[in-house]
Amino acid sequence: MPYVSFLRYAALASHAYLPTYTTTDRGDPLTGLKILGTGSYVPENSVTNKMFECIVDTSDEWISSRTGIKARCISDGETDLFMARTAAESAIKCAKVKKSEIGVIICATITNEYITPSLSCLLQRDLALKEEALVFDINAACSGFVYALNLAYSLLRSSSGKYALIVGSEVLSKIVDFSDRDTCVLFGDGAGAVVVKLCRNAPFLFNAGAKGDDNLLYCPGIIRKKSPFSKTDHEQAPPFLHMDGSEVFRFAVDSIKKSVTAVLDKARLKPEDIDHFVLHQANARIINMAAKRLGAPPDKFFMNIYKRGNTSAASIPIALDELNKSGKLKKGEKIILAGFGAGLTYGAVYFSW
Numbered sequence: 450m451p452y453v454s455f456l457r458y459a460a461l462a463s464h465a466y467l468p469t470y471t472t473t474d475r476g477d478p479l480t481g482l483k484i485l486g487t488g489s490y491v492p493e494n495s496v497t498n499k500m501f502e503c504i505v506d507t508s509d510e511w512i513s514s515r516t517g518i519k520a521r522c523i524s525d526g527e528t529d530l531f532m533a534r535t536a537a538e539s540a541i542k543c544a545k546v547k548k549s550e551i552g553v554i555i556c557a558t559i560t561n562e563y564i565t566p567s568l569s570c571l572l573q574r575d576l577a578l579k580e581e582a583l584v585f586d587i588n589a590a591c592s593g594f595v596y597a598l599n600l601a602y603s604l605l606r607s608s609s610g611k612y613a614l615i616v617g618s619e620v621l622s623k624i625v626d627f628s629d630r631d632t633c634v635l636f637g638d639g640a641g642a643v644v645v646k647l648c649r650n651a652p653f654l655f656n657a658g659a660k661g662d663d664n665l666l667y668c669p670g671i672i673r674k675k676s677p678f679s680k681t682d683h684e685q686a687p688p689f690l691h692m693d694g695s696e697v698f699r700f701a702v703d704s705i706k707k708s709v710t711a712v713l714d715k716a717r718l719k720p721e722d723i724d725h726f727v728l729h730q731a732n733a734r735i736i737n738m739a740a741k742r743l744g745a746p747p748d749k750f751f752m753n754i755y756k757r758g759n760t761s762a763a764s765i766p767i768a769l770d771e772l773n774k775s776g777k778l779k780k781g782e783k784i785i786l787a788g789f790g791a792g793l794t795y796g797a798v799y800f801s802w
């Protein structure tokens with residue numbers, strides 16, 4: 450037996466009492482990840498499709514039939530930080546953990562007020578979380594929350610704390626062009642949060658990917674100022690979201706099928722074994738088509754898009770919190786989360802409640 454295989458065999462044998470969950474492709478028979486608590490916040494200002502009829506050439510009928518969206522919440526001054534803090538406080542309370550034991554804080558966002566400091570650092574300050582922690586933001590757009598879950602899973606192994614706080618918070622209304630009917634009706638604002646810990650009797654499987662692209666879905670960044678040393682002016686588009694809807698639709702359905710199938714295969718499960726699918730809420734037709742392509746019953750796919758719209762990195766944790774608080778999640782149930790979005794990025798995780 451080669452030396453490496455022997456080590457692996459020894460490790461496997463020493464964990465023989467553990468369930469046969471493997472958490473990575475490398476087959477480490479280690480612990481998985483458990484969600485201990487959820488929280489969310491959406492702005493009070495709910496904007497209906499009818500209200501959009503007054504600002505762009507659209508109709509309630511067009512929006513709801515093409516997207517499933519009826520309304521979305523739009524910030525009336527609530528910042529990413531305010532929403533992130535409110536969602537995080539609720540998740541920490543729900544998880545019943547000591548704040549002093551949170552060793553990883555990750556915010557997934559593309560709309561933080563500041564380029565620096567990160568939203569996570571401001572959250573750490575406002576919630577009086579401990580200093581000895583890994584505190585940073587990630588930009589994986591609408592896949593941000595599932596990417597962050599996997600990061601937390603890796604980082605908790607070397608963290609000084611027992612728990613990770615993961616937040617998705619977006620004020621997308623800051624980067625939406627309200628004169629562009631192709632995009633403005635789709636997006637909403639909000640934040641969702643979870644507290645997680647490594648757990649021996651829990652599965653955690655992950656699949657993700659990216660296809661770098663700045664044509665199909667993008668938002669230009671900071672307006673570049675001419676420096677005193679430049680010879681030419683640099684033209685730059687205003688920081689608004691741009692999207693090729695039908696191409697992104699295709700990418701979304703394909704990537705959900707790919708990433709969900711990958712985690713199902715790793716878990717040796719079939720779609721019908723899963724109790725709840727919580728997908729990124731971008732379009733009800735995307736979710737229905739993904740369910741069909743996976744051959745999974747559509748009623749297992751949670752949907753709140755009709756009242757929330759697409760809240761990017763916040764959409765999955767908000768959906769998870771609403772599902773949790775509705776009392777529909779039972780201990781031991783099998784859950785798959787899947788996100789997709791700008792980058793282009795995608796990812797799915799499988800875990801149990």
Ligand code: COA
Pocket residue numbers: 506507508511512515516591630631632634692693694695696697698701731732759789790791
């Ligand atoms: N109201 C009325 N008409 C609209 C409109 C609106 N809000 N937005 C676009 N249209 C028009 C377009 O101008 C176009 O008109 P044209 O045919 O005269 O050029 C037409 O509707 C497009 O129709 P269609 O191609 O049939 O739309 P669709 O069925 O592809 O739906 C989206 C459009 C955007 C809803 C859909 O493509 C989508 O959801 N894509 C994925 C978006 C997404 O999820 N993005 C985020 C990923 S994280």
